[in-house]
Amino acid sequence: MKAFRFKRYGKSPELGFDDVDYPTPGANDILVKVHAAGLNPIDNRVPTGIFKPILQFKLPATLGSDLSGVVVAVGSRVTRFTPGDEVFASIFDTGTGSLAEFATVPESVAALKPANLDFVQAASLPMVSLTSWQALTERAGLRPGQKIFIPAGSGGIGTLAIQLAKYLGARVGTTTSTGNVAWLERLGADEVVDYKTQAFEKVLSGYDTVLGTIEGDTIEKSIRILKPGGKIVSLVGPLDAAFARARGLNFLLTLAFGMMSRRIMRLAQKRGIAYSFLFVRPEGEQLDQIGKLIEAERIAPVIDKVFPFAETKNALAYLAQGHAKGKVVVKIIE
Numbered sequence: 001m002k003a004f005r006f007k008r009y010g011k012s013p014e015l016g017f018d019d020v021d022y023p024t025p026g027a028n029d030i031l032v033k034v035h036a037a038g039l040n041p042i043d044n045r046v047p048t049g050i051f052k053p054i055l056q057f058k059l060p061a062t063l064g065s066d067l068s069g070v071v072v073a074v075g076s077r078v079t080r081f082t083p084g085d086e087v088f089a090s091i092f093d094t095g096t097g098s099l100a101e102f103a104t105v106p107e108s109v110a111a112l113k114p115a116n117l118d119f120v121q122a123a124s125l126p127m128v129s130l131t132s133w134q135a136l137t138e139r140a141g142l143r144p145g146q147k148i149f150i151p152a153g154s155g156g157i158g159t160l161a162i163q164l165a166k167y168l169g170a171r172v173g174t175t176t177s178t179g180n181v182a183w184l185e186r187l188g189a190d191e192v193v194d195y196k197t198q199a200f201e202k203v204l205s206g207y208d209t210v211l212g213t214i215e216g217d218t219i220e221k222s223i224r225i226l227k228p229g230g231k232i233v234s235l236v237g238p239l240d241a242a243f244a245r246a247r248g249l250n251f252l253l254t255l256a257f258g259m260m261s262r263r264i265m266r267l268a269q270k271r272g273i274a275y276s277f278l279f280v281r282p283e284g285e286q287l288d289q290i291g292k293l294i295e296a297e298r299i300a301p302v303i304d305k306v307f308p309f310a311e312t313k314n315a316l317a318y319l320a321q322g323h324a325k326g327k328v329v330v331k332i333i334e
Helices: 041-048 119-123 126-139 156-167 178-187 218-225 241-247 251-260 262-270 284-295 309-320
Strands: 002-006 016-019 029-038 066-074 086-090 102-106 110-112 147-150 171-176 191-194 207-212 226-234 274-277 303-308 327-331
Touching: 002 309, 029 086, 029 119, 029 126, 041 309, 066 102, 066 119, 066 126, 086 119, 086 126, 086 284, 110 284, 119 303, 119 327, 126 156, 126 207, 126 226, 126 284, 147 156, 156 171, 156 178, 156 327, 171 178, 178 191, 207 218, 218 226, 218 262, 241 251, 241 274, 251 262, 262 274, 303 309, 309 327
Parallel strands: 147 171, 147 207, 171 191, 207 226, 226 274, 303 327
Antiparallel strands: 002 016, 029 066, 029 102, 029 327, 066 086, 086 110
C-alpha cells in the first residue's frame, strides 16, 4: 500500500510516498481503510525533530494524525466496532500515521463518524476538536458567562474552539485579518480584533481564559487582558515541568522544560494567573461526545482546502504558509 513518510529528522527529512506492507491490527486495534486525513501544524513540525524527545517514531515513519474511513478488520479484543463501520479518529502520539491507504487505530481512540458528515469533513475534526474540548472543559473549566480569548480565530483550531466556547456559554474574543472579521462574527465571536490595525492587548480586557494558539510574544501580551485568577492554556509552548512529569520524562528534560517556561510562569504569577501547556491526547469517548454535538448541529467543521493524496506534499506546504481559513484535508480515496 502507499504511505506518505519521512525518513529522517532535520532539514532534509526526505518526505515522500513509499510502498509499505499492509498493517496488521493488534488485539485492541481496528484496521481502517482511510478515506481522508486531516492535516495539523504538528505534521510539519514532527520531521524537524523538535518533538523527538517526546514522540516515539520508528523511522521511516508515516506522517499524519487525523483520519476517517471504514473498518475492514478488528482485533480479537475489540467490542465497540465491526467491519463496515464508518469511523473517525486521531492517532496522534500512538506511534503511527494517518497519511496512508490503511491504518491501525486503537479501539480506545476511535468513534463512529457523525452521520451528517462526509469522510472529508469528519477527517478535519479529531485533533482540533479534542484539543478544544480538553483545553476548554478539562484544563480551563470554562463556564457560562466567562470570557475566553482565542487568537488566530480563522485557523483550524480557532474556528472549532470558537464554536465550542459558544456552546459552553462563554463570550469569545479573537484576532484575525481585516477580511475575516465579519466571518468570525458570524461564526460566533463576540469581540474580533483586526490585528492589522489594532493591538489586542490594548483593546480587550476582563478575560478569564486565554487559549494560546500563536507562538511568539502573544501569550505574554495576553497576560494583560486577563483578570487576576485567570488561566492561560497554551497549545504552542513554552513547555513546562508539569508536562514533562506527566509524560514521565527524565530529570534533565523536566529541568529543561521548567527553564523554558520560567519567564512566562514568573510573569503570570505576578498577576495571579495560572499558566499550563496542553498536549492533546487521543480519546474516543470524547470524540463520541463531540460527534453528538456535530449531529445536533451545535458545532460544524470548517474546511479551507482539500488536496488529493498524490499532492500530499503540496498540502503540507500550503498548511505551513499559515493562511488556511479552517482545516486542510487530504482525500485518500477519490
